[in-house]
Amino acid sequence: MAQKENADPGVPSLPEVRREEPLPPERRPGAAPLQPIALQASPPPQRTFTLDDFEIGRPLGKGKFGSVYLAREQSTKFLVALKILFKSQVEKEGVEHQLRREIEIMAHLQHPNILRLYNYFHDERRVFLILEYAPGGELYKELQRQGRFDATRIATLMEEAADALLYCHGKKVIHRDIKPENLLLGLMGELKIADFGWSVHAPSLQRRTLCGTLDYLPPEMVEGREHDEKVDLWCLGVLCYELLVGHPPFESPSHNETYHRITKGGPCHRDPMFRELTPPGIPCHGDPAPHAAGEPKGWAGPQDMGPTYTAPAPHPPFSLWGETRGWGARDTGAGWGCP
Structure with missing residues (x-):
């Protein structure tokens, strides 16, 4: 200020030069527009329950x-x-x-x-x-009370189960034990898939482990072949049959016979409803066996199955959460299908 006051009034003063900081690269002409920066919020603290x-x-x-x-x-x-x-x-x-x-x-x-x-x-x-609490309880117990479900309810349950399985498969998860004992019902009767004890996260969706319940095992598992997420779709079909008819399609008194019906034969049922729903050409063990003229006609049994069938050696019973499941025996659902 002292220099300006003492300056010669006849000499014009020079303009004051202000020194500017250089622009950062992202704000120079021709630079790409600034992108908003997403601030990462710190994750909420995990609550510890007791x-x-x-x-x-x-x-x-x-x-x-x-x-x-x-x-x-x-x-x-x-x-x-x-x-x-x-x-x-x-x-x-x-x-x-x-x-x-x-x-x-x-x-x-x-x-x-x-x-x-x-x-x-x-x-x-x-x-x-x-x-999650499912007030409707187990689908298996509901099926026991009613014997079978009507087609409309079955269609709704199948749609819900299929949508849930597609979601699992999209995340590379195979459930591998779909059955009524592992399905719960919500407050409005909606389906809830539970018990993922046999499930697996397999990015390749290729597995060889034998697991599940005998009546619901797909042919590739019974034969010891590699399997993928399609085993859940097989179980879904078996489930649909059981809800419609009242029991699994391949149920039989012996393990070997169940093996044979799964891999070589067809469902066993004599219910008129099943016969009406079965397309022509689908074998049904329980149909009258073909006999030559003059021979007595009876129900097809092991003796009517052609050459002697040798089933693969039964695998030993396996346990899920400590509950041993014998082959052919259905889980009572009293344990881990909570609630």
């Missing part, structure tokens, strides 16, 4: 590893199915990996027709799974 956070209600199911209870979260009063597994039993049966895989798979599945796994926690002795 058993004290729940009011325990009535039991919903019981199994060798523990039980399933109706429970209510204390702060929100939200109803859930609390599945309690004892670590000692899990370790005794050597299924720790199977339990871990079931939790990991269910935690990544969110579909209206798949039972939700909300969270899990554990203490020194137990593992607790916080599951």
Whole structure:
């Protein structure tokens, strides 16, 4: 300021030169427009549950590893199915990996027709799974009460099951044990696929493990061949038959006969409804066997099946969550199909 005051008034003052900072590269002429930067929000803290956070209600199911209870979260009063597994039993049966895989798979599945796994926690002795509560209970028990379902209800259930399975297959998950005991019903009767104990996440969708329930096994599993996600579609067809008729299509008194009907023969049923629905040319064990003229006519039995059939050696019974399933015996559904 002193220089300006003492300057000669007859000499014009030079304009003040302001020094400008260079523009950053992204703001120079011709540069690409600025892109908005998405700020990454910090993930919300994970809540850690304890058993004290729940009011325990009535039991919903019981199994060798523990039980399933109706429970209510204390702060929100939200109803859930609390599945309690004892670590000692899990370790005794050597299924720790199977339990871990079931939790990991269910935690990544969110579909209206798949039972939700909300969270899990554990203490020194137990593992607790916080599951969605399905008020309608097991589809198997409902089928036992009614004997069979009408076509409209079956069509709705099949649509819901197919949509859920397509969602699973899109995520490279194969369920491998679709059956009425593993299907629950929601408040409005909607289907909920549960029990992912035999499920697998297989990016290639190619597996060789024999698993599931004998009446629902597809031919490729029975014959020990490689299988993919289409085994779930086979089970869906068997399920549709059972809901319509009242029992599985390949059910028989012996294991070998069941093997034969799955791989070489056809469904066994004498119900008039089944005969009306069966397209021409589909074999049905239980139809009168063809006999020469003059010979007595009777129901087809093992002696009417042509050359002696040698079924593959039965595999030993396997266990799921500690419950041994014998071949041909249906799971009672009293255990792990919570609720």
